[in-house]
Amino acid sequence: MIELLRRFGGKFRRYMVIGPACKLIEVIFDLLTPLVIAQMIDQGIGAHDVDAVIRYGVVLAAMAVIGISFTLVCQKMAALTSQGMGTDIRGALYQHINKLSYAELDRFGTPSLITRITNDVNQVQLAVALGVRMLIRWPFLAVGSMCAALAIDLKLGVIFLICTPAIGLVFWVVMARCIPYYKQLQAKLDRIALICREGLSGARVVRAFVREDHERERFAQAADDQAHVAIAVGKLSSILNPVTFLVMNLGVCAILWVGGIQVNVGELTQGQVMAFVNYMTQTLTSIVYVANLVVVFTKASASASRINEVLNCEPSITDEGNQPVALPEPGAMVAAAPVSALSFDHASFSFGAGAANAVDDVTLELPLGKTLGIIGGTGSGKSTLVSLIPRLYDAGAGGVSVMGANVRTWPLDQLRHVVATVPQRASLVSGTIRSNLTWRDETATDEELWAALDMAQASEFVRNKPQGLDAPVEAGGKNFSGGQRQRLTIARALVGDPQILIMDDSASALDFKTDAALRHAIRERSTRGAAEGGLPLTTVIVSQRVSTVRDADIICVLDHGSVAGLGTHDELYATCQLYREICQSQLRREELEGQQGSAALASAPTAPASACAKEGC
Numbered sequence: 001m002i003e004l005l006r007r008f009g010g011k012f013r014r015y016m017v018i019g020p021a022c023k024l025i026e027v028i029f030d031l032l033t034p035l036v037i038a039q040m041i042d043q044g045i046g047a048h049d050v051d052a053v054i055r056y057g058v059v060l061a062a063m064a065v066i067g068i069s070f071t072l073v074c075q076k077m078a079a080l081t082s083q084g085m086g087t088d089i090r091g092a093l094y095q096h097i098n099k100l101s102y103a104e105l106d107r108f109g110t111p112s113l114i115t116r117i118t119n120d121v122n123q124v125q126l127a128v129a130l131g132v133r134m135l136i137r138w139p140f141l142a143v144g145s146m147c148a149a150l151a152i153d154l155k156l157g158v159i160f161l162i163c164t165p166a167i168g169l170v171f172w173v174v175m176a177r178c179i180p181y182y183k184q185l186q187a188k189l190d191r192i193a194l195i196c197r198e199g200l201s202g203a204r205v206v207r208a209f210v211r212e213d214h215e216r217e218r219f220a221q222a223a224d225d226q227a228h229v230a231i232a233v234g235k236l237s238s239i240l241n242p243v244t245f246l247v248m249n250l251g252v253c254a255i256l257w258v259g260g261i262q263v264n265v266g267e268l269t270q271g272q273v274m275a276f277v278n279y280m281t282q283t284l285t286s287i288v289y290v291a292n293l294v295v296v297f298t299k300a301s302a303s304a305s306r307i308n309e310v311l312n313c314e315p316s317i318t319d320e321g322n323q324p325v326a327l328p329e330p331g332a333m334v335a336a337a338p339v340s341a342l343s344f345d346h347a348s349f350s351f352g353a354g355a356a357n358a359v360d361d362v363t364l365e366l367p368l369g370k371t372l373g374i375i376g377g378t379g380s381g382k383s384t385l386v387s388l389i390p391r392l393y394d395a396g397a398g399g400v401s402v403m404g405a406n407v408r409t410w411p412l413d414q415l416r417h418v419v420a421t422v423p424q425r426a427s428l429v430s431g432t433i434r435s436n437l438t439w440r441d442e443t444a445t446d447e448e449l450w451a452a453l454d455m456a457q458a459s460e461f462v463r464n465k466p467q468g469l470d471a472p473v474e475a476g477g478k479n480f481s482g483g484q485r486q487r488l489t490i491a492r493a494l495v496g497d498p499q500i501l502i503m504d505d506s507a508s509a510l511d512f513k514t515d516a517a518l519r520h521a522i523r524e525r526s527t528r529g530a531a532e533g534g535l536p537l538t539t540v541i542v543s544q545r546v547s548t549v550r551d552a553d554i555i556c557v558l559d560h561g562s563v564a565g566l567g568t569h570d571e572l573y574a575t576c577q578l579y580r581e582i583c584q585s586q587l588r589r590e591e592l593e594g595q596q597g598s599a600a601l602a603s604a605p606t607a608p609a610s611a612c613a614k615e616g617c
């Protein structure tokens, strides 16, 4: 909590001084009130002096008005500080989360990050507001009332000195047991958020598989879990009020008893006894409020440490000090040696210590303007391999280079501008088609957007919308079909002239004809780019379909993260058993028969030795 105050409180320091100062003035009036009432009783009511009663009544009213005015100022300061700090913390968290790499995001988990940015910030906000309003009030009132009471009469003070520690002890015992539960409550809340998110975002799938009951049960269990902890805390803290009021009222009885005797012998006045009762009630009530403050601050400190955990998490992928990388001259293309657009040098990656490598010792090189096809079974590491290129993850061992420079030496903005990725899960955000397409280049003209849509085979359905590029997109692109979403994400990647295009299974929802038209358009764009004096487009196509990758210049067959085969379609068909099996399971008989002849040619002694990396292929 202190760390958050240090980080975000500076701007609000003025409010944090003015607020409690105003509260202090209100507390002073609160402390004076019993004394004025005592005078009113002794000089007014006791002496049957109506004028004195009215006089002290006016004084009390004036004190109340002044007290309320200062309270209002304090409330405003508390609101400005807590809301301002809450907004700043939320903004900083959101900004920081956007800087984290996939590895850190995986570690925290999206639901937990959402709870931290919403519920945890709210807890801190509440504590700050209470802090400004009450942190001074209750302790000051407790101590002030105690001193004032002792100043009235030391004998009665003994009762005071017995009751106060008794209540303090009860609080200490109860709170010590409650605090661990508050920490657990936040974790339980994370779990509820996780289940809500999964259940609501996957509502269609849940219904399609008739899993509603299962999901309901899962949610009920998580909610029960949270409720159990909350009830346990509730039970513990429910002891507090009865015990406190019991001690308090016993104390009041004792004061009235002993005080009454003293009034009879003339040692004290009635007004003084009433003032004593008021001070005692004020002190003990203050202790109850202080304890409530402790609860709020305990919860807030658990929340603050969860917020700090995110804010202190250094992004593992940074580009500090990296200088812009010079792209190859278009003239380099005509040079004898091909320029490497992309290369993996014994690259490996695993999702955590002890986990098997998701990418295992991959070495390959793709010249500028060529197409790399990556094929392999589900979970073979295709997406992970391509995510190493724009540094969504960093290779744990080995290296990945783009345009001849290790990706770790690139400024991230430049790298991710040169490399455009179409992710496996097509995701759009609420807005318009235009706002979704201009992510990579906000200044893109309509002409450029239509060209990208044309290439992505998406222009037809966009043209059919009355608002065209300004047609609305709902959250997650829900108002588009799966195939339309995919085409829009492909178009988005093509805006802003990327030099390397990665399509991660991005054509899976396209029919074969559209898929072929898309690849043809990309190839055409690549050659046109080169002919117009620019760099040709280098493409990486990830797919489980042979038909999508068979025309690629190099095909990489992945198996459990490692390269099972590398070469052209014909070479691999002849030499890689895994690739042949994939082809046999997908291609029609005529296509395979046509294949036998070319395979024979490819397997002739001139075939490159690199064609198959796996034993038995």
Ligand SMILES: Nc1ncnc2c1ncn2[C@@H]1O[C@H](COP(=O)(O)OP(=O)(O)OP(=O)(O)O)[C@@H](O)[C@H]1O
Pocket (backbone or CB within 6 Å): 106, 351, 358, 376, 377, 378, 379, 380, 381, 382, 383, 384, 385, 424, 505, 544
């Ligand atoms: N965020 C993650 N955390 C932990 N393990 C992961 C994560 N993402 C992927 N994996 C694991 O890494 C391996 C490779 O996953 P990857 O997504 O790269 O496969 P893929 O070849 O793209 O599969 P698909 O064809 O289904 O898209 C899998 O075994 C998977 O379980």
Ligand SMILES: [Mg+2]
Pocket (backbone or CB within 6 Å): 382, 383, 384, 424, 504, 505
């Ligand atoms: Mg994948």
